[in-house]
Amino acid sequence: MRGLGIGRDTQGALYIAGQFTGELSVGDSHLSSKGGTDVFVAKLDSLGNPLWAKQAGFLFDDSCTGATVDRRGNFIFTGWFTGSALFDDQLLRAQGAQEIFIAKIGAESVMPPEIVMDPLDQAELIGGRAVFAVDSAGSLPLEYQWFFNGVALATATNSQWVVDRVGQLDQGDYQVLIRNEAGSVSSRVARLSIAYTPTIVNGPLSQQAPPGAEVSLDVEAQGTAPLRYQWQFNANDLIGATDRLLTMTNVVVGQTGSYRVRVVNDYGSVTSAAVNVYVQALLSIEVEGEGTVERSPDQPFYLPGDALRLTAVAARWFEFKGWSDGVSDRVRQVTIALTNQYRALFEATTPVEQLTLGGTRRIAPVGMPALIADGEFVTGGSVVRSNRSQITLLSSFENGWIFYTLDGSAPTVGAHLYEGPFAVGRTETIRAIGYDGLLILGWEMDPARVEIVAAFEVSARSAGGGKAEASPGMSLYASNSVAVLRAAADPGWTFLGWVGDATGSQEATLLRVTGPTCAEALFGTSLSGVSAGQGSVKREPELPWYRYGSEVKLWAKPGQGYRFAAWGDGIKGTNALLKLIVTNAEMSVTGLFVPLEPGEASLTVAVKGAGWVEQNPKGSHFAKGKRVRLKAKADPGQEFEGWFVDGQGVESEIEVITDRSKVIEARFTRKPRLEVAPCRGGFRPEGFRYSVVGDAGQTYGIMLSLDGQQWIQGPTATNAFGITTLIDPTARIPSKYYRGISAE
Missing domain, CATH: 2.40.10 (Thrombin, subunit H)
Structure with missing residues (x-):
């Protein structure tokens, strides 16, 4: 075997x-x-x-x-x-x-499915075709089910799944489940993403550099990675130039030419627009003496072989003497080489001196007068000054003389003799001549026009609650120029509007300056009364906001069986009537109320209008039967109207018996107050301006009189911010009187 x-x-x-x-x-x-x-x-x-x-x-x-x-x-x-x-x-x-x-x-047992090769991640162009395939083992028959983002695909029951015409909605995760009677197995998740051909976001830029310098060309491209780069010089590939950045060190003239880059990925390619790199020739043009050299054509750089015309131009008081290489022609034609050096020689035609003041330089004959206007060296032409200008004349002649005129006529020894600085208050053309001590040698300076324009102060101010400024920040503004006024509220405050020479409620406003100008920015904030216990806190006047510096009266009204005890929030006092000047943002004032003791009665004094109440003895609660005297005092220019609610009558002083809890209200008139205040009053070119100060939102009338006896109805004004301004163009008469009244 x-x-x-x-x-x-x-x-x-x-x-x-x-x-x-x-x-x-x-x-x-x-x-x-x-x-x-x-x-x-x-x-x-x-x-x-x-x-x-x-x-x-x-x-x-x-x-x-x-x-x-x-x-x-x-x-x-x-x-x-x-x-x-x-x-x-x-x-x-x-x-x-x-x-x-x-x-x-044949197999004697049923083998469960096994993944031999998982489906692979794929990236395809829009409209392309993606094929997901799995290689599996196991006993037949094998069943397949493909899933897209976890959801079964109804017709995807084979060993591969084809996505035709790929679109954005086809991006996602694909997976296949394989099963037979012995079990099942799932493949790894394969990702389908959209592929993009390369595009140029920012292409390279043309550059010029001297020989020996470093030049870098850069491209920014996007597309599906990996991106590959190939730079080209004059349409030919540069060996080794395969990064997005092409850096050339120690450049030479031979590298002058056209450059572009081709960007490639697995899905396509794009080529940038061609740019030029110029390695310029070295060109040095110098002068000796005073003069210039003009170039034609005049351009930033030149290439070897370019034709160039050089023209030597002598400065005033100088003449051209030739070129340092021996060429005597003032105009010469040259051909650009790799290095080029030229020097033009100039020589003074008379003894000259150099004078430098405040960064201004002048070369002129010795002794020529120099004009200084308000510290500025003026070498000719014109300067503009506001309202007036201080003029100083200088000469280097020892024991010399300076004669000048102000009307533009030629200066002679019969003109004004300069004896020291002088002021000009109107536009003048100044001409001056300087002589040596013997009145033999003299030089006249170039005429200088000193233009005087009317200028005025512009003031932007605020009493508080924010800041106001005028820009540009200058001490004086030329007549008919434009100033920008800006208001900025502090935290917790709101800009209300402008009064004075500016109007409206825009935080930034333009103002044409025609005279001394002043504008005031008004700011307001909220004020609330909060009760602790059985009672309420009232405000007089009752407004949604209060202007900075305005006056507010608060009075505490207790509930049935209660009395006012004290004010909270850092305000000291036990009188139920309180007067506040608004200077803090978003104030909240708390009134504390406590139960009355047996045998006690509360006394609450309220004020409506422009006035106050003096109480003797002071307090907000008393033993029953106590006698308390109340005295009404109207503000200046106001009148007491009477007592109301639990008190009646028009006598300014009354006596109240506290036989029970009472609320006594004193009422006063609300006449406006007329002011002549900074920014808000005084004589103006357009007339007499005055301010109307009163309750915000109220409409007031103005009565006019020539003798203070006979009065007629004048204009009305709605006091939107608590302050408004009016102008009377007929006020320039021997005398005129104004009186504010309520328009109700």
């Missing part, structure tokens, strides 16, 4: 194939060869115990050459036979003396 092939199935069973002569026993199986040698096949369990044995062959020699177990559990063996061979009940006959055979013994 001779074993020539062996295999093991997934259950661990062992298959052996070979050839034998004569007798062969394997466990309970006994085989006898029919010819010289026969083929045998034997099976052993996983522990090596014989299970069965079979033979194949016939009268002549037959042999086995190899064997294996496939992934479905079938045992396959091969060899050759002579003449004929019997496999179980199947007789094979050779076409010649010998013939090769391949035989299979």
Whole structure:
């Protein structure tokens, strides 16, 4: 016996194939060869115990050459036979003396599915075709079910799934479940993503550089990775230039040319637009003395072989003397080489001096006057000043003289003699001549026009609650220029609007300056009254917001059987009537109320309008039967109207008996107050401006009089912010009187 092939199935069973002569026993199986040698096949369990044995062959020699177990559990063996061979009940006959055979013994047990090769991740272009395939093993029949993002695909029941015309909605996870009667197995998740061909986001840019410099070209591309790059020079590939960044060091003129880059991935390619790299020739042009050299054509750089015309231009008081290389022509034609150096020579035609003041430089004949306007060196032309300008004239002549004119006429020794700095208050054209001490040598400076324009102060201010500013930040603004006024509220405050020379409620507003200008920004905040206990806190006036600096009265009204005890939130006092000036943002004032003791009565004093009440003795609760005197005091310009609620009458002073809890209300008029305040009053070119101050949102009337006796109805004003301004264009008369009244 001779074993020539062996295999093991997934259950661990062992298959052996070979050839034998004569007798062969394997466990309970006994085989006898029919010819010289026969083929045998034997099976052993996983522990090596014989299970069965079979033979194949016939009268002549037959042999086995190899064997294996496939992934479905079938045992396959091969060899050759002579003449004929019997496999179980199947007789094979050779076409010649010998013939090769391949035989299979089917699996004796059902094998569960097994994944041999999982489906692979794929990336496809929009409209492309994606194929997911699985290679599996196990006993037939095998059933397949493909899933997309965890959901079964109804028709996907084969070993592969094809996605035709791939779109955005096809992106996701694909997986297949394989099963037979012995079990099931799931493949790994394969991802389908959309592939993109390369696109250029930012292409390279043209550059120019001197020889020896470093030049870098960069490209930014996007597309499905990996991206591959190939730079080209004059449409030919550059060896080794396969990164997104192309860096060339120590560049030479021969690298001047066209560059582009081709970006490739597995799905396509794109080529950038061609750009140029210029390695410029070295060109040095210098001057000696005062003058310039003009180039034609005048361009940032030149390449070897370019034609260039150079023209030497002498400065004032100088003349051209030639070129340093011996060429005497003022205009010369040159051809650009790799390096180029040219120097033009200039020489003064008269003794000159250099004067530098405040960064301004002038070269002129010795002794020529220099004009300084408000500290600025003026070498000619014109300057603009606001309202006035201080003029200083200088000359380097020792013991020299300076004569000047202001009307643009030529200066002579009969003109104004300069004796020191002087001021000009209107536009003047100043001409001056400087002489040496002997009045022999003299030089006239270039005329200078000093233009005087009217300018005014612009003021933006705020009483509080925020900031106001004018921009640009200048001390004076030229007449008819525009200033920008900006208001910025502090935390907890709200910008209400402008008064003065600016109006409206825009935080930023434009104002044309035609005279001294002032605007005030008004800011407001909230104020609330909170009760602790049985009672309420009232405000007078009752408004949604209060302007910074305005006055508010608070009074505490107790509930039935209660009395006011004290104010909280850092406010000291036990009187139920309180006066506040609004300077803090978003204030909340708490009134504390407690039960009355037996035999006590509460007394609450309220105020409506512009006035106050003095109480003697002070307090908010008293023993029953106590006598308390109340005195009403109107604010300046206001009137007391009377007592109301539990008190009646118009006498300013009354006595109240606290036989029970009472609420006494004093009422006063609400006449507006007229002011002439900074930013809000005074004579203006357009008339007399005054401010109307009163309760926010109220409408007031203005009465006018020439003698203070006879009054007529004037304008009305709605006081949106608590302050508004009015202008009377007829106020420039010997006298005029104004009085504010309520328009109700």
